[in-house]
Amino acid sequence: MGMAETRLSPTGLRPEPAAHRNSAVTASGGVPGESGLPRRGFTLGWGFDYQELLHNSSFCLVPRGRRLGSFRFLEALQAACIPVLLSNGWELPFSEIIDWSKAAVVGDERLLLQVPSITRSVDRDKILALRQQTQFLWDAYFSSVAKIVLTTFEIIQDRINAHVSRNKLMWNSLPGGLYVLPQFSSDAAAFPFYYSSLGKSPPQEFTAVIQAVTPLQSPLQPLVKLIIAVAKSKFCAQVIVLWNCDKPLPPKNKWPPTAVPIVVIEGRRKTMSSRFFPHDVILTDAVLSLDEDSVLSTNEVDFAFFVWHSFPDRIVGYPARSHYWDSSKSRWGYTSKWTNEYSMVLTGAAFYHRYYHYLYTHYLPSSLLIMVDQMSNCEDILMNFLVSAVTKLPPIKVTQKKQYKETMMQQGSKTSRWADPDHFAQRQTCMNSFSGWFGFMPLLHSQMRLDPVLFKDQVSILRKKYRDIERL
Numbered sequence: 454m455g456m457a458e459t460r461l462s463p464t465g466l467r468p469e470p471a472a473h474r475n476s477a478v479t480a481s482g483g484v485p486g487e488s489g490l491p492r493r494g495f496t497l498g499w500g501f502d503y504q505e506l507l508h509n510s511s512f513c514l515v516p517r518g519r520r521l522g523s524f525r526f527l528e529a530l531q532a533a534c535i536p537v538l539l540s541n542g543w544e545l546p547f548s549e550i551i552d553w554s555k556a557a558v559v560g561d562e563r564l565l566l567q568v569p570s571i572t573r574s575v576d577r578d579k580i581l582a583l584r585q586q587t588q589f590l591w592d593a594y595f596s597s598v599a600k601i602v603l604t605t606f607e608i609i610q611d612r613i614n615a616h617v618s619r620n621k622l623m624w625n626s627l628p629g630g631l632y633v634l635p636q637f638s639s640d641a642a643a644f645p646f647y648y649s650s651l652g653k654s655p656p657q658e659f660t661a662v663i664q665a666v667t668p669l670q671s672p673l674q675p676l677v678k679l680i681i682a683v684a685k686s687k688f689c690a691q692v693i694v695l696w697n698c699d700k701p702l703p704p705k706n707k708w709p710p711t712a713v714p715i716v717v718i719e720g721r722r723k724t725m726s727s728r729f730f731p732h733d734v735i736l737t738d739a740v741l742s743l744d745e746d747s748v749l750s751t752n753e754v755d756f757a758f759f760v761w762h763s764f765p766d767r768i769v770g771y772p773a774r775s776h777y778w779d780s781s782k783s784r785w786g787y788t789s790k791w792t793n794e795y796s797m798v799l800t801g802a803a804f805y806h807r808y809y810h811y812l813y814t815h816y817l818p819s820s821l822l823i824m825v826d827q828m829s830n831c832e833d834i835l836m837n838f839l840v841s842a843v844t845k846l847p848p849i850k851v852t853q854k855k856q857y858k859e860t861m862m863q864q865g866s867k868t869s870r871w872a873d874p875d876h877f878a879q880r881q882t883c884m885n886s887f888s889g890w891f892g893f894m895p896l897l898h899s900q901m902r903l904d905p906v907l908f909k910d911q912v913s914i915l916r917k918k919y920r921d922i923e924r925l
Contacts, residue, residue, distance in 0.1 A: 504532075507528070507529075507532040507534055508532045508533070508534070510532070510534045511534065511535060511572075511580050511584065512534065512535050512537050512558065512572045513525070513528075513529040513532070513534040513535065513536055513537065514537050514539060514568070515529060515536045515537060515538050515539065515540070516539045516540065516562070517539065517540040517541075517543070517562060518540070523540070526538075526545075526546075527591075527595055529587070530556070530587045530588075530590060530591040530595060531591050531595075531596075533584045533585075533587050533588050534584070534587070535556070535557065535558060535580065535583045535584060535587060536556075536557040536558070536587070537557075537558045537560055537568060537571075537572065538557055538558065538559045538560060539560050539561075539562040539565070539568070540562060541561060541562050541563070545557070546595075547594060547604060547608065549608060550608055550611075550619075550621065550624040550625075550630065551590060551594070551624060551625060552621060552625045555582070555583065555586045555625060556583055556586040556587045556590055557583075557587075558571060558572065558575070558583075586625075589626075589627060589629070592629075593628070593629030593630075593631065594629065594631075597892075600631070603631060604630070604631065607619075607630060607631060611635070614635070616639070617635045617636065617639045618635055618639065619633055619635050619639070620639075620641060622641050622647060622650065623641060623644075623647075626646070626647070626650065627646060627844075627845070628646055628843045628844065628845075632812070632816070632843045633646075634811065634812065634815060634816065636815070637731075637808060637811045637812075643808070644806075644808055645738070645765040645766040645806035645808060646766050646844075648765055654762065654765075655738040655739060655762060655765045655806075656737065656738060656739075657688055657762070658688050658689070658690040658737050658739070659686075659688055659689060659690065659737050659739035659740065659741050659758055659804065660689075660690055660691050660692075660693060660735050660736070660737045660739070660740055660741070660807075661683045661684075661689060661691070661692045661693065661740075661741040661743060662693045662695060662728065662735070662740055662741065662742055662743065663676070663679065663680065663683075663692065663693070663694050663695065663743045663744075663745055664695045664697055664728045664743070664744060664745060665694050665695065665696050665697060665698055665745045666697050666698050666745065667698060667745065668698055668700040668703070669703040669707050669708075672709065675745060675746045675747075675748065676694075676745040676746075677708075677709050678748075679743060679745065679747055679748070679749065680692055680694075680708070680709055680711065680715065681709050681711065682749055682750055682751050682754065683741065683743070683749070683751070683754055684709075684711035684712060684713050684715075685712075685751040686751050686754045686755050686758070687755070688739075688754075688755065688758050689713050689741075689754075690713060690736070690737050691713050691714050691715070691716060691734075691736075691737075692711065692713060692714070692715045692716070693715075693716045693717075693718060693732070693734060693735065694715065694716070694717045694718070695718050695720055695727065695728055696717055696718065696719045696720065697720045697723040697724075697727065697728075698723075699723070702717060702719055716734055718732060718734070722826075724825075724826040724829075725825050725826055725828075725829050725830065725831075725832040726813075726814075726822045726825050726826050726832055728742065728800075728832065729809070729810050729813040729814060729832065729836060730810065730814055731807065731810040731811040731814055732810075735807050735810070737807070738765065738806055738807055739758065739761060739762075739765070739804055739805075739806065739807070740804065740805055740806070740807050740809075740810065741754065741757075741758070741803075741804050742800040742801070742802075742803050742804075742805065743801065743802055744801035744802070747801055747802045749771070749802060750921045750922070751921070752919040752920065752921040752922050753771070753851075753919075753921075753922055755919065756851060756852070756905060756919045756922065757769055757770060757771070757803075757804055757851045758804060760804075760849060760851050760903050761804035761805075761849075764849055765806055766806065766840075766843075766844050766846075767805070767840065767844060767846055767847075767848055767849055768798045768800070768803050768804070768805045768836070768837060768840050768848035768849070769798070769803060769804045769805070769848065769849045769851060770798040770799070770800070770802050770803025770804060770848070770849075770850070770851065771798070771802040771803070771850070771851060771853050772798065772799040772801055772802055772803075772853075773795035773797065773798050773799070773848075773850045774787065774788065774789055774795060774796070774797040774798075774799060774834075775787075775788050775790075775792065775794055775795050775796045775797065775898065776788070776796050776797070776884060776894070776896050784881075784884075784885050785881075785884040785885050785888055785894060786881060786884065787834070787877075787880045787881050787883075787884050789877075793900050794898045794899070794900055795847075795848075795850055795898070795899060795900075796837075796841075796847060796848075796896040796897060796898045796899065797833075797834065797837040797848060797896060798837065798848035798849070798850055799833045799837075800832070800833040800836050800837075801833065803848075805836075805840065809836065809839065809840055812839060812843070813835070813836060813839055816839070817835070817839065818890065820890075821835060821886070821887065821890060824883070824886060825883075828879050828883075830876060830879045830880060830883065831879065831880055831883035831887075834880060834883050834884065834887065835883070835887055837896065838887045838888075838891060838895050838896065841895040841896050841897055842891055842895035845895075845897075846897065847896070847897040847898065847899035847901075848899070849899070849901065849903060850899075850901070850902045850903070851902065851903050851904070852902060852903065852904040852905065852922060905917065905918060905919045905922060
């Protein structure tokens with residue numbers, strides 16, 4: 454760490470050599486320009502770059518400014534530098550909902566000589582936690598004017614509707630209060646982000662939601678086989694069929710007999726976004742989203758649910774896709790090539806928490822939903838954008854049976870929408886429209902795939918818990 458300007462340092466601290474920067478304190482004052490804000494990228498008289506020092510510092514002095522607040526405070530947050538506040542009586546921004554003791558050190562401007570000893574008394578683990586919290590608070594509430602305004606409105610809403618307001622845990626931990634809609638629930642235990650901090654885990658059951666777009670004519674067609682395989686899972690509580698087919702609902706005797714109830718919901722608006730509507734009939738935390746032509750065994754369903762149970766805030770599933778930056782066209786691209794990397798798990802066969810249905814329907818702008826419905830495409834991409842934007846994490850792919858790739862190749866027939874070049878072009882367009890609305894690319898690449906422990910091991914098949922996965 455170093456100093457930005459010696460005139461702001463009443464203790465006479467000087468910039469330390471590079472080897473000792475992590476134990477110094479930056480006086481976050483800067484050389485003011487005409488606007489009163491520091492000039493960016495300037496070099497200090499000692500040969501140090503101000504921005505480099507700021508980002509390499511653990512602590513930044515934030516002395517009293519000429520106004521009620523100080524730009525230096527937000528500057529320190531942005532740089533992941535722990536603000537050391539030297540302004541007695543200053544009301545910190547959004548202190549009604551933000552616990553600043555987790556991100557800042559409050560000093561006494563009358564006892565400046567104690568500042569070095571105060572900062573040295575903070576251990577390494579605490580420094581890491583404080584710096585991480587500064588980044589979370591900056592990104593969640595202060596990184597744009599829009600977020601500052603929206604946070605203000607949400608605080609006012611919580612004041613008015615105190616009976617369904619967000620608590621301090623929701624405001625002060627990932628993903629932040631703006632992604633936690635109290636209309637869904639005011640109980641933190643109802644959200645997938647807080648299971649760990651509350652010492653809880655999701656219930657051991659799921660609801661399968663299958664989108665049906667073709668008429669039910671034969672007991673051998675993929676939809677019937679899928680219902681039978683999913684319903685055999687010991688974790689399955691119910692199967693919901695979203696009837697988005699133009700043909701009338703089939704009679705009850707056409708549906709296969711199962712040990713769990715089958716609920717058929719006829720969509721009033723047969724749109725792609727309707728598959729993510731938060732239907733009241735979905736009572737379990739876990740949702741297994743399925744296309745009617747998905748080919749899954751009961752073992753595959755059970756294993757994917759077992760994995761999701763450990764990662765309840767993420768999308769966990771089978772078909773994976775990826776994004777990339779096309780420098781020749783200066784736009785984002787979408788690829789379905791089978792590689793070691795992926796950034797999306799499609800919702801044609803994936804688990805996620807039911808809260809994402811609510812967030813998809815009530816958080817995303819109607820313009821994106823209308824776009825998806827008009828194209829009858831990209832709803833799965835949009836859900837991946839949403840979940841990655843909330844969690845700042847990639848989805849999780851689980852092991853896939855060998856036949857699945859062959860099935861996808863068969864879908865390349867003339868009757869499949871996957872063979873339609875317009876379908877693929879639309880998905881390229883969606884990538885850029887979605888990233889434009891979010892203001893950044895939320896998707897993250899991953900190379901992790903989770904398999905059963907004895908998957909591919911040369912041991913007796915009887916020792917394997919998910920025996921059918923390897924055989925298929």
